[in-house]
Amino acid sequence: MFSQVWYRLIFLGLLTSRNVVSAQRQRQWHTDATYINTPSSTAADPYVRWDSNTSLYYAYSTEGADDGWFFGLYTSPDLATWTKLPGGAIKNETASKLWADDWYWAPECYLNENTGWYFLFYAGRMTNQTNVARYFKYPDFEEASKIGVAVSRSPSGPFINIEASPIDYYPFDPDYHDVNLIMSPPYLVPPSTLEEGETAPLGSFIPGIDPDIYFGDDEDEGMFLFFSRNAYRNWVWDPKYNKYIEESNIYGVRLNGAWWNDADAKTLPAVHSDFKDVNKGKLANWTSAVNDSFPAGPERMDGWVSVISRTLQPQIWEDAHVFDYAASNGTLKDRRWSEGSTTIKRTDSDGISIYFLTYSANNYESPDYGVGYAYAPSPLGPYAKSNSNPILSQDASRNIYSTGHGSIVAVPSSSTGSGKEEFYYPHHARPSPDDDRYLYISRLFVDPDQLYVAFGPDTGDLRLPSGSAPFDMQVARTTTTTTNGSDSNYLVTVKNRYGVELDLENAANRVRVLVNGTEVANGTSDISLDGVENGSQVTFRYQRARFNASEPWLDVKQFQGLAGETWVEVNITHEGS
Structure with missing residues (x-):
C-alpha cells in the first residue's frame, strides 16, 4: 500500500507538497532489510508470540525439543533469524505434573500482563x-487426546501443569452413532452403509487436539477455546462419496475467566456455564461405565459449537485423502482433516466486527496440506468458508511442500512500538516431500471490507517487519596480543529498535568492510583489519543474505518517512597497532 501511494505521488508530481504525508507517517521507521525462509529450524505446528517483556519473538513447536523435554522453543529479534533454546517448554519429570502419556502436540503460549503468568495450552494423549x-x-x-495447560513466569519456561489432569471440559456428542463400537481393530473398515452405521449406539465423548484461544476485548465478549475434534474415531457419512470418512472438525466453546484472573495461576481452565453439562440427559439409559474393571467415565456432558466441518460447507480441496484406503491397499483410512485454527477479529470501515479463522486441511504428512480461512459475525460463528481456499499450499516449483498449521502474530509497528499494523503467519513447511517440517514465515494480509485474507510469498527475498527498524550499529576496537605482535580487531554489534542484538553469527547476517570505499573484507561480529594502513577511512556496513544468487547480499538501508535513507553503518578512521 505504501509503495502504491509513493508511486502515485511521483506520477502526479506532488512529492514536494508538505501536506501529502501525515506527520505520523513521516516519523515511522522502515527498512529494506530482507529475509529468506530456509529449512534451518525444525518446527511443527509452530505458534509464535511477540513478548513485550523481552522484546523477542518466541516460537513454540510440537517438534524440536531436546531429549527429556516436550515442545521445541526458539527466539528471534526480527521474526526471521531464530535461535534454539536448550531443553524445551515442559520437562519430562514428575515435578511437571504430567497427565498425558504421549502425542504432545500444538503448543500455544499466552501472557496475562496483569498477573505476569504465561499459559501454555497443548494437546496430549492418554494411553493408560x-x-x-x-x-x-x-x-x-x-x-484419547485431551487439552492441557501449564504455566510459567517466563516465556521460555520451564512450564508446570496447573494440575496433573487436562482442562475442566468434557465435550460430548449425543447425536453421534459410535460406529467404532461395531467395528473391529485396527478400525480401518467402517460400515458400508448409512443404515448399518445408524445401528451403532448413540453418544461419544470427543477427543480434542490443536487448541487455540481467542481473547475478546472485554469480559462481555468473553474468551473462547477453539480445538479440533480428533479425526480418529469420528466416522461421518458422506453422501457425495456414499461412504463413511473419518473426519476432524473444528469446534468452539466459551471458557470461564476464573483461571485467567487467578493471581497464583492455580485454577485450571474450565468451560463456561453456558456450555457446562448442556448435553446431559439427552440420551436415555446412558451409562458411564463399561464394566466393573474400570472406573466410571465422566458424569459431565458438555456442549460445543461446530465451526468448520464438511457438513457445514464442503470444499473439494479438502478431499485429498478420501480414497486413501484403496490407494494404500487397505493400510490407511479414508480421512478428512480440519485442524490448526487461529481466530482474530478485525473491524471494517463501517465499524462492524468480523472474525477471521484460518485452518489447515488434509494430512500433515502430505504435499497436499494447505491453509484456508472462514469468516463470521461472532466468535462462534456461523462461519462461511472463503471460495478462495486454499490460500496457502504447496508449490513444487519453489520446493515448498506441506504448508500449514500456523499461527497469526501481530507485529509491533515502528511508529509507536505497541501498535499492531502488520500480521505474519508462522507455519511449517517442507523443502521436499520427505523432509522434516521447518519454520517458515509469511506476511498475512486481512481486508475486512472485502472479507479477504491472503498471504505474501514464502520464497524469495521477503521484507523484514518494519518494526525492526531503526537499527543501531556499534564498533569497538579490541587489541589481541600474539607472538607476532598485536591484531587490529574490531567488535561489531547491531541492535534493533528495542536494543536487542542481532546474531551476526547467523548465516542471514554479515558485516561488510570497506576501506576508502573499496571492499576489503566481510565477516561476522569480530573483524580483523590487519594490514590496513593507518589513517584509512573504514566503513562497517550491515548486510542481509538474499535469495537472489547473483546478488547474494544486501546492504541494509533504513529511512524515516520522506526524510531520506541511510545505511546501517559506522565510519571510523583506522589506527593500526
Whole structure:
C-alpha cells in the first residue's frame, strides 16, 4: 500500500507538497532489510508470540525439543533469524505434573500482563486404560487426546501443569452413532452403509487436539477455546462419496475467566456455564461405565459449537485423502482433516466486527496440506468458508511442500512500538516431500471490507517487519596480543529498535568492510583489519543474505518517512597497532 501511494505521488508530481504525508507517517521507521525462509529450524505446528517483556519473538513447536523435554522453543529479534533454546517448554519429570502419556502436540503460549503468568495450552494423549476410561468411558478408546495447560513466569519456561489432569471440559456428542463400537481393530473398515452405521449406539465423548484461544476485548465478549475434534474415531457419512470418512472438525466453546484472573495461576481452565453439562440427559439409559474393571467415565456432558466441518460447507480441496484406503491397499483410512485454527477479529470501515479463522486441511504428512480461512459475525460463528481456499499450499516449483498449521502474530509497528499494523503467519513447511517440517514465515494480509485474507510469498527475498527498524550499529576496537605482535580487531554489534542484538553469527547476517570505499573484507561480529594502513577511512556496513544468487547480499538501508535513507553503518578512521 505504501509503495502504491509513493508511486502515485511521483506520477502526479506532488512529492514536494508538505501536506501529502501525515506527520505520523513521516516519523515511522522502515527498512529494506530482507529475509529468506530456509529449512534451518525444525518446527511443527509452530505458534509464535511477540513478548513485550523481552522484546523477542518466541516460537513454540510440537517438534524440536531436546531429549527429556516436550515442545521445541526458539527466539528471534526480527521474526526471521531464530535461535534454539536448550531443553524445551515442559520437562519430562514428575515435578511437571504430567497427565498425558504421549502425542504432545500444538503448543500455544499466552501472557496475562496483569498477573505476569504465561499459559501454555497443548494437546496430549492418554494411553493408560484407567485414565482413558475416566475421560472417555471406554478403556480402549482410540487416540484419547485431551487439552492441557501449564504455566510459567517466563516465556521460555520451564512450564508446570496447573494440575496433573487436562482442562475442566468434557465435550460430548449425543447425536453421534459410535460406529467404532461395531467395528473391529485396527478400525480401518467402517460400515458400508448409512443404515448399518445408524445401528451403532448413540453418544461419544470427543477427543480434542490443536487448541487455540481467542481473547475478546472485554469480559462481555468473553474468551473462547477453539480445538479440533480428533479425526480418529469420528466416522461421518458422506453422501457425495456414499461412504463413511473419518473426519476432524473444528469446534468452539466459551471458557470461564476464573483461571485467567487467578493471581497464583492455580485454577485450571474450565468451560463456561453456558456450555457446562448442556448435553446431559439427552440420551436415555446412558451409562458411564463399561464394566466393573474400570472406573466410571465422566458424569459431565458438555456442549460445543461446530465451526468448520464438511457438513457445514464442503470444499473439494479438502478431499485429498478420501480414497486413501484403496490407494494404500487397505493400510490407511479414508480421512478428512480440519485442524490448526487461529481466530482474530478485525473491524471494517463501517465499524462492524468480523472474525477471521484460518485452518489447515488434509494430512500433515502430505504435499497436499494447505491453509484456508472462514469468516463470521461472532466468535462462534456461523462461519462461511472463503471460495478462495486454499490460500496457502504447496508449490513444487519453489520446493515448498506441506504448508500449514500456523499461527497469526501481530507485529509491533515502528511508529509507536505497541501498535499492531502488520500480521505474519508462522507455519511449517517442507523443502521436499520427505523432509522434516521447518519454520517458515509469511506476511498475512486481512481486508475486512472485502472479507479477504491472503498471504505474501514464502520464497524469495521477503521484507523484514518494519518494526525492526531503526537499527543501531556499534564498533569497538579490541587489541589481541600474539607472538607476532598485536591484531587490529574490531567488535561489531547491531541492535534493533528495542536494543536487542542481532546474531551476526547467523548465516542471514554479515558485516561488510570497506576501506576508502573499496571492499576489503566481510565477516561476522569480530573483524580483523590487519594490514590496513593507518589513517584509512573504514566503513562497517550491515548486510542481509538474499535469495537472489547473483546478488547474494544486501546492504541494509533504513529511512524515516520522506526524510531520506541511510545505511546501517559506522565510519571510523583506522589506527593500526
